[in-house]
Amino acid sequence: MTAPAKIETKTLIQALTEAMDEELARDPRVFITGEDVGPRGGVFRATQGLYEKYGAERVVDSPLAELSIVAIGLGAAIADTRPICEIQFGDFIFPAFNQILSEVSRFYYRSNGAWNVPMVIRAPYGGGIGGGLYHSQSIEALFSHIPGIKVVMPSTPEDAKGLLKSAVRDPNPVLFLEPKKGYRAIKGEVPEGDYLTPIGPANVVREGSDLTLYAYGMMMHYARIAAERVAREDGIEVELVDLRTLVPLDKETVISSFKKTGKALIVYEDNKFLGYGAEIASILAEEAFEYIDGPIKRLAAPDVPGVPFSHPVQEAFMINPDKIADAIRELEAY
Amino acid sequence: MTAPAKIETKTLIQALTEAMDEELARDPRVFITGEDVGPRGGVFRATQGLYEKYGAERVVDSPLAELSIVAIGLGAAIADTRPICEIQFGDFIFPAFNQILSEVSRFYYRSNGAWNVPMVIRAPYGGGIGGGLYHSQSIEALFSHIPGIKVVMPSTPEDAKGLLKSAVRDPNPVLFLEPKKGYRAIKGEVPEGDYLTPIGPANVVREGSDLTLYAYGMMMHYARIAAERVAREDGIEVELVDLRTLVPLDKETVISSFKKTGKALIVYEDNKFLGYGAEIASILAEEAFEYIDGPIKRLAAPDVPGVPFSHPVQEAFMINPDKIADAIRELEAY
Amino acid sequence: MSTPTREGQYSAQLTSDDMLQIYWYMLLSRRLDERAWVLHRQGKIPFHISAIGHEALQVAAAYALNRGVDMVFPYYRDLAFVLTLGYTPLDFMLGLFGKEGEPSSGGRQMPSHWSRKDLNIVTQSSVVATQVPHAAGTAFGIKYRQSQGLQNADDASMSRVAVCSLGEGSTSQGEWHEGLTWAGVHDLPFICIVENNNYAISVPYEKQASQSVAERARVYGVNGVQVDGTDPLKMYDVMREAVERAYNGKGATCIEAKCQRLVPHSSDDDDRTYRSPEELQEIKADDPLPAFKNTLMEMGILNDSINDEYETKAKQMVNDAHKQAESAPYPNPENHLSHEHNFAPDAEGDF
Amino acid sequence: MSTPTREGQYSAQLTSDDMLQIYWYMLLSRRLDERAWVLHRQGKIPFHISAIGHEALQVAAAYALNRGVDMVFPYYRDLAFVLTLGYTPLDFMLGLFGKEGEPSSGGRQMPSHWSRKDLNIVTQSSVVATQVPHAAGTAFGIKYRQSQGLQNADDASMSRVAVCSLGEGSTSQGEWHEGLTWAGVHDLPFICIVENNNYAISVPYEKQASQSVAERARVYGVNGVQVDGTDPLKMYDVMREAVERAYNGKGATCIEAKCQRLVPHSSDDDDRTYRSPEELQEIKADDPLPAFKNTLMEMGILNDSINDEYETKAKQMVNDAHKQAESAPYPNPENHLSHEHNFAPDAEGDF
Numbered sequence A, B: 001m002t003a004p005a006k007i008e009t010k011t012l013i014q015a016l017t018e019a020m021d022e023e024l025a026r027d028p029r030v031f032i033t034g035e036d037v038g039p040r041g042g043v044f045r046a047t048q049g050l051y052e053k054y055g056a057e058r059v060v061d062s063p064l065a066e067l068s069i070v071a072i073g074l075g076a077a078i079a080d081t082r083p084i085c086e087i088q089f090g091d092f093i094f095p096a097f098n099q100i101l102s103e104v105s106r107f108y109y110r111s112n113g114a115w116n117v118p119m120v121i122r123a124p125y126g127g128g129i130g131g132g133l134y135h136s137q138s139i140e141a142l143f144s145h146i147p148g149i150k151v152v153m154p155s156t157p158e159d160a161k162g163l164l165k166s167a168v169r170d171p172n173p174v175l176f177l178e179p180k181k182g183y184r185a186i187k188g189e190v191p192e193g194d195y196l197t198p199i200g201p202a203n204v205v206r207e208g209s210d211l212t213l214y215a216y217g218m219m220m221h222y223a224r225i226a227a228e229r230v231a232r233e234d235g236i237e238v239e240l241v242d243l244r245t246l247v248p249l250d251k252e253t254v255i256s257s258f259k260k261t262g263k264a265l266i267v268y269e270d271n272k273f274l275g276y277g278a279e280i281a282s283i284l285a286e287e288a289f290e291y292i293d294g295p296i297k298r299l300a301a302p303d304v305p306g307v308p309f310s311h312p313v314q315e316a317f318m319i320n321p322d323k324i325a326d327a328i329r330e331l332e333a334y
Numbered sequence C, D: 001m002s003t004p005t006r007e008g009q010y011s012a013q014l015t016s017d018d019m020l021q022i023y024w025y026m027l028l029s030r031r032l033d034e035r036a037w038v039l040h041r042q043g044k045i046p047f048h049i050s051a052i053g054h055e056a057l058q059v060a061a062a063y064a065l066n067r068g069v070d071m072v073f074p075y076y077r078d079l080a081f082v083l084t085l086g087y088t089p090l091d092f093m094l095g096l097f098g099k100e101g102e103p104s105s106g107g108r109q110m111p112s113h114w115s116r117k118d119l120n121i122v123t124q125s126s127v128v129a130t131q132v133p134h135a136a137g138t139a140f141g142i143k144y145r146q147s148q149g150l151q152n153a154d155d156a157s158m159s160r161v162a163v164c165s166l167g168e169g170s171t172s173q174g175e176w177h178e179g180l181t182w183a184g185v186h187d188l189p190f191i192c193i194v195e196n197n198n199y200a201i202s203v204p205y206e207k208q209a210s211q212s213v214a215e216r217a218r219v220y221g222v223n224g225v226q227v228d229g230t231d232p233l234k235m236y237d238v239m240r241e242a243v244e245r246a247y248n249g250k251g252a253t254c255i256e257a258k259c260q261r262l263v264p265h266s267s268d269d270d271d272r273t274y275r276s277p278e279e280l281q282e283i284k285a286d287d288p289l290p291a292f293k294n295t296l297m298e299m300g301i302l303n304d305s306i307n308d309e310y311e312t313k314a315k316q317m318v319n320d321a322h323k324q325a326e327s328a329p330y331p332n333p334e335n336h337l338s339h340e341h342n343f344a345p346d347a348e349g350d351f
């Protein structure tokens, strides 16, 4: 685990804890609230050690009520504090849906720019962890359709730290979605100390000329594995775009890559119907039509109401590198 | 207003009231609950006269709490009643979002088919009525992404009556979205007495070979006006598809029309980004790629957090026949 | 009906000028409100929602606050409340007409969706009760900043309270439950004013809840008090006590102020479809304006000449605001329909 | 601590066999639960959430119901509750392993997400408190059918009650507020059992609310009672009274049953991170199983030979269920991943 000075290999969740620790130290207006974030350090341990370090006033165990976690955060934000609200599982954000859609996302617009809401809502998302219908959901599409809130989804520890710090300092509300399956599985180099990764730009993780693979969060890692495999085994050169920020979307990068390859495969682990990938596909079909050189493909979850618990059924439900590689080959062969 | 025997010209809302009246008379298990549905007859008068006719036990004024309106409906439905829950404005359905996504839409799947939920949730939707951010929203995209609930959107009085009666008799939950701007503006012939319009099939309202126009609800009427205008003025023959049911989607009709015309214009009054039209565009780009003969266009609302109140601003926000006609001409000229 | 544990007759300290001020705002609100109804009947404006019948409690509540310092989360029926906080007749009229310069939303929101950041009046939606946990959150933020020794121009010198208002029907929403839960668990500087006119549009209170709002509030560890909201002096007393409690770290209060909605719910409503002619007749007796006028006359604080002067001044202000708003230009759609308007630019100060 | 207005010592009518039955289900639940913890430690199952410490109140609650007729909306911690209602050890074990034939969800849901339509055990989600307004809705439906003279096989002959349970922390959700509002406003045949173990995972009750659950329930027009949930006879009395009230149209009850969670929240939790060693030691005194065993021994109803017999039988049943579930096949993914499974086919009967 030794690494060059000032760069260390960390897990995704270590990077997130570090970001919160540094922001709490930097700005006394920053506080954390959510269920079990205090002495317990969060059920995923994202806030571990912060209660001991910053005290009960800055790391606040909330009542078991998500609506209030978000609404209290909003109210506190306009009183010139900087709340980081933790929703224990993305699946449990829906009691707060009205507050996020009707309030958090509209304060700024409906007041003609008078009231901005500088708050972060963190939520772990995603399946493949034996969580069944209610501990596995991908929730990005529902929130990405709501104008007025930024939606960020890091895939690497470095981005996770840099994007979370940017989110805390953003004058606007940011929904920060964390791939829980990768909390400990995803490791990577994380610069020490203060740095910001800008909210907005996508990241071309891998250059290629044959087709463009769009992914984010946990799926970005499976996409990378698949891309490397088809390069090795089939000589297919895939360009991999990690969206990183879903709202606002980096349309320029999305479109320019497609103009280069003419073929698009969009991967997401949410249900396919009206999932986030539908917007990417629509943008390409509408704004890059001249470059289309094959069907615009979406590889996503079946349209059933949740990720099943039973192991083999869950595995059949989830996207994996094999499915992605097969989809790449099929599209390339087109 | 005289019409052939057994066919009368009625407004959209008259057709809806008639459907509920007939279903209340047909099945004693059917009851209505919601805010002001009783003596007031609903703020839009959809339940006018039903309280007087069927009494306080079957037309029940609810507390001012949408979460409970939906959850009580669910609980009553599994006790072998047939609730029709009215949400006063689609904008106010979000306090019940968790109940609809996590509960109503999942009872059947999560119980492996043991518990079905025969309930109808009615909600007026849409803008252009001076309602500002919170009395104008189009909410279909958010719910169409949720597997497990049917989403129906009638555009004509005849369909409104026939589809609502089908919804009441459906063993599954149905979200029934009513274009409030058309409650009194939309008139049409409505057969008297009992008939059912099936949930599922789209309706090819107008045949044409130049391009396919996809619309639903209020926009279907504007689309028809535009289609007739471009036929008259420009000789462009538009095929107009009224989707009618958004979930489950009639993919076959959607795709077969496109195969005929090769050009698609999808109109919806919701925000453009990840609106319902994104799924239609994606399906065409993925499954009818060989037939694409022009960019797949979406004409929708700007991506701001709501429909503004101030009249000229609202008018600029809304889709109208002129905008549709222009988009048709532009696409046709492509 | 329960009464609060009174720490003193705060209204006893009100001067004649204070009383006249309270009367003045009640009168101004009423005349402005009446004009809105006229404009609607004339088809000049699309919508109005009224404070008629609620003025006494609203003016007294604002008068008991440290205006411009305390944070206020009102609701659509609070015309008299916000006028007393500094919102102007022109602000209101610009809202009715949806004209350029409307300060709450630039004409984006419906009328009576108040916001004036300079007055600490926080923007609200049409979605009832959502402001209750917001106010609790702001109270939490106030307490947090104090605990962290964070002082700024606004709150360095004095304590602050966060105040929200809503109707009694809206207390059925989960928002009310969750907001009051925080207020009680954290003993926040928070006041919730429930304007109980016994109706949620057409639905009477007995279909909303089984006990009084004040009783329901107490189980949250919040001081629940009920008061005759048609008497501004009684309202001032309970409100002032609630404010003192908040300033002194004694915790949160919920005030149930009983009053009558003397008009339909809004210009879209027809209350004759659910209230009997007798009932509509009876409630006129609860009109706070003539009642307080009589009180002040009897106390010798008000007389006909002062009253005529006030009426003339109010009429003048209403006329001016009406004319100015009617002749004002509409907003330019281009300033409201781009996603550029969705987010605040990165504030350097924040980095 | 308040006590209910007792209409009588219902437990006095319990026979020795009844008492032994209650003890048997407490014992069976405990042994089954302990096996689940072992299986998790052995890495044979991914997750377990436990009823240990809650058995007395759960068994007594079920025993006071008309099983198979009353409608029940339990929550994840209710193993002893559902076993007493007829859910079998094999049903539970199939859930732990996610195997074919699991009756609640066909293996779609996590373990302890109970459902058996034939037993009137209604499916629930993991989202806490959502079942409270469901139960109120079912109670509304029961009352509605009676008012309309709609009789069916289930409820023709007798009245029915809808019962839900949840933890004390979950009462902070708006769902609880809105569900109890309906129960009180409509005087529904409804019972809400709040299993108060003083913790929501790591968060103690004082961070959830400011007064007891029973006191908070009363303001809804619901009879709020608090009881020692570690004593099955006391629990039986308050539960039976609540059931009688419901059957006789006297309205809704909320029972706050105090108990201790003697184990971590779930197999993912480590309670030593938020409970002191002393506290973890002290709570053992509140274990309902040895306590009720002693009571029955003292009453001469139970003796060592009966107890040994029960232990042997329980062990046998747990072994059989475990073996059968472990060797059962997994579900076929094809039966669970098509949108065909989203909707019930049109039921002719409905037309």
Ligand SMILES: Cc1ncc(C[n+]2csc(CCOP(=O)(O)OP(=O)(O)O)c2C)c(N)n1
Pocket: B035, B064, B066, B088, B092, B095, C077, C126, C127, C128, C166, C167, C168, C169, C170, C171, C195, C197, C199, C200, C201, C261, C265
């Ligand atoms: C969540 C939500 N549901 C429904 C409405 C529609 N609505 C607007 S005001 C109102 C009644 C409010 O009654 P109350 O809370 O007593 O306030 P009042 O208008 O009587 O002052 C209703 C149902 C809304 N604005 N928000």
Ligand SMILES: Cc1ncc(C[n+]2csc(CCOP(=O)(O)OP(=O)(O)O)c2C)c(N)n1
Pocket: A035, A064, A066, A088, A092, A095, D077, D126, D127, D128, D166, D167, D168, D169, D170, D171, D195, D197, D199, D200, D201, D261, D265
């Ligand atoms: C809406 C929601 N938020 C968060 C969770 C995660 N969670 C599961 S159980 C639990 C604690 C529940 O505590 P309590 O209600 O007291 O019941 P207990 O487990 O103590 O019996 C939490 C926070 C959830 N399941 N649902």
Ligand SMILES: [Mg+2]
Pocket: C167, C168, C169, C195, C196, C197, C198, C199, C200, C201
């Ligand atoms: Mg009211």
Ligand SMILES: [Mg+2]
Pocket: D167, D168, D169, D195, D196, D197, D198, D199, D200, D201
């Ligand atoms: Mg608990």
